[in-house]
Amino acid sequence: MKIVVTGVEGQLGFDVVEELKSRKYNDIIGIDLKDLDITNQSAVNVFMSHNKPDVVVHCAAYTAVDSAELNKKSCYDVNVNGTKYLVESAKKLDAKFVYISTDYIFSGDKDKEYLVDDIPNPKSFYGETKYLGEIETLKHSKHFIVRISWVFGKNGNNFIKTILKLSKEKNKLNIVSDQIGSPTYTYDLSKLIVDMIETDKYGVYHATNEGICSWFEFAKKIFEFSNIDINLNAISTNQYPTIAKRPRNSVMSKKNLIANGFKPLPSWQDALKRYLKEIEVI
Ligand SMILES: NC(=O)c1ccc[n+]([C@@H]2O[C@H](COP(=O)([O-])OP(=O)(O)OC[C@H]3O[C@@H](n4cnc5c(N)ncnc54)[C@H](OP(=O)(O)O)[C@@H]3O)[C@@H](O)[C@H]2O)c1
Numbered sequence: 001m002k003i004v005v006t007g008v009e010g011q012l013g014f015d016v017v018e019e020l021k022s023r024k025y026n027d028i029i030g031i032d033l034k035d036l037d038i039t040n041q042s043a044v045n046v047f048m049s050h051n052k053p054d055v056v057v058h059c060a061a062y063t064a065v066d067s068a069e070l071n072k073k074s075c076y077d078v079n080v081n082g083t084k085y086l087v088e089s090a091k092k093l094d095a096k097f098v099y100i101s102t103d104y105i106f107s108g109d110k111d112k113e114y115l116v117d118d119i120p121n122p123k124s125f126y127g128e129t130k131y132l133g134e135i136e137t138l139k140h141s142k143h144f145i146v147r148i149s150w151v152f153g154k155n156g157n158n159f160i161k162t163i164l165k166l167s168k169e170k171n172k173l174n175i176v177s178d179q180i181g182s183p184t185y186t187y188d189l190s191k192l193i194v195d196m197i198e199t200d201k202y203g204v205y206h207a208t209n210e211g212i213c214s215w216f217e218f219a220k221k222i223f224e225f226s227n228i229d230i231n232l233n234a235i236s237t238n239q240y241p242t243i244a245k246r247p248r249n250s251v252m253s254k255k256n257l258i259a260n261g262f263k264p265l266p267s268w269q270d271a272l273k274r275y276l277k278e279i280e281v282i
Contacts (some may be wrong), residue, residue: 002055003056004026006038006086007060011153012186012263016057019190022031029053038082048089054195056090057098064102066243068126068186077131084136092138096197099137101182102130108247116147116204124244127255128224134150134166134204142197143203146189149163149250150218153186154278164281166270167230169224177216177234181250182208185271187278192262201260206252219269225273226281 003020005085007013008030017030029051036047038060039197062068082100090097104127105120122128137143145258152158184207192207213221216234237246254264261276276282 001025001057001197002051002053003029003055003057003058004048004051005030005059006032006036006059008032009155011151011156012064012160012189013057013059015186015190016059016156016227017155019194023194025136033200035103039087041081041085044082044085045089048086048093050084051106052093053090053095055088055096055098057197058086061226062126063245066123066193068129069124069243072125074131075125076132078248079126079256080136080174083133087136087140090142091244094142095269096142096144096200096202097137097140098144098146099133099199101134101145101147102127102248103147103247103252105131105134105147106247106250106252107261108179108249108274110249113251113253114206114249115248115253116206122157123247126244141202142200143202144193146193146254147182147206148184148189148205149181149208149252151186152183152275154275160272161196161257161279163219163222164226164228167228172231172233173219174235174240175216175219176237176240177214177245178236179248179278180212180214182210182252183268183269183271184208185265185275187274188265188271192257192265194264201262203256203260205257205260206254207257208252208254209265209266209271210254211268212251213268219271221272222276225276
């Protein structure tokens, strides 16, 4: 099985390649912007028809949520057009296609967990482009759409690395406590993605680590596990204005995952502990 993975210099793509290697796949083509700009349609076509993958795991994206509001064209080009070109070529080759999506496709206004067939209503431009990327992906029947949230992985920047760095510069941190969600460890998610591509259980899935927390609760655990004594102050979203709106409730139901026989990911606390070991904080 020949597998193309996009976005390998980012958090998730990097770990997907590691997982594939550990399972002895030997025909893996990992690419990032320097190898192929996915917004270049003819370059995508040439690359795909030359390599003829059986599977595409599409992890590349424009992920800077606030910058996206100011650079709409770049964000749209990568998240919508880039996805469209890859899906079209995958369809021609009859290759399986994994699209990584996000909790940002939902408004976050619901009081219960989001189900896979709840109607998307993104509040940010990034969320809108990721939803349009889903629509492009649905045009090819051999799709896995995997919605994730609050991602952390070894290779790249994330909330955990940011607040650990800030704790070295400040003795008090303000953290938002009225947005809730579920963190996703790319190491755990990569195992699930590889499990998925070994099946033909196509569809839309939510896949995060188990459990729910606010950013404040997440931060508290990060410092507790890291043995760092710091003063954490819970603040509201209104006290921390950002260019792009964030969903208040990012909690997504994993029922579909379980119904299709996939193993849910471990709890976020368990994932966090392993991650802090992986990045040598503990
Ligand atoms: N991070 C999160 O919290 C989060 C939450 C929910 C869903 N997701 C989704 O999960 C997936 C993986 O996220 P991640 O955190 O691993 O992303 P990431 O670390 O930002 O990596 C994305 C990679 O895509 C590359 N890329 C950007 N534009 C490209 C282009 N035109 N052609 C080829 N490659 C390009 C980036 O390169 P440059 O760095 O050079 O731009 C980067 O290496 C994405 O689909 C994202 O939307 C992420």
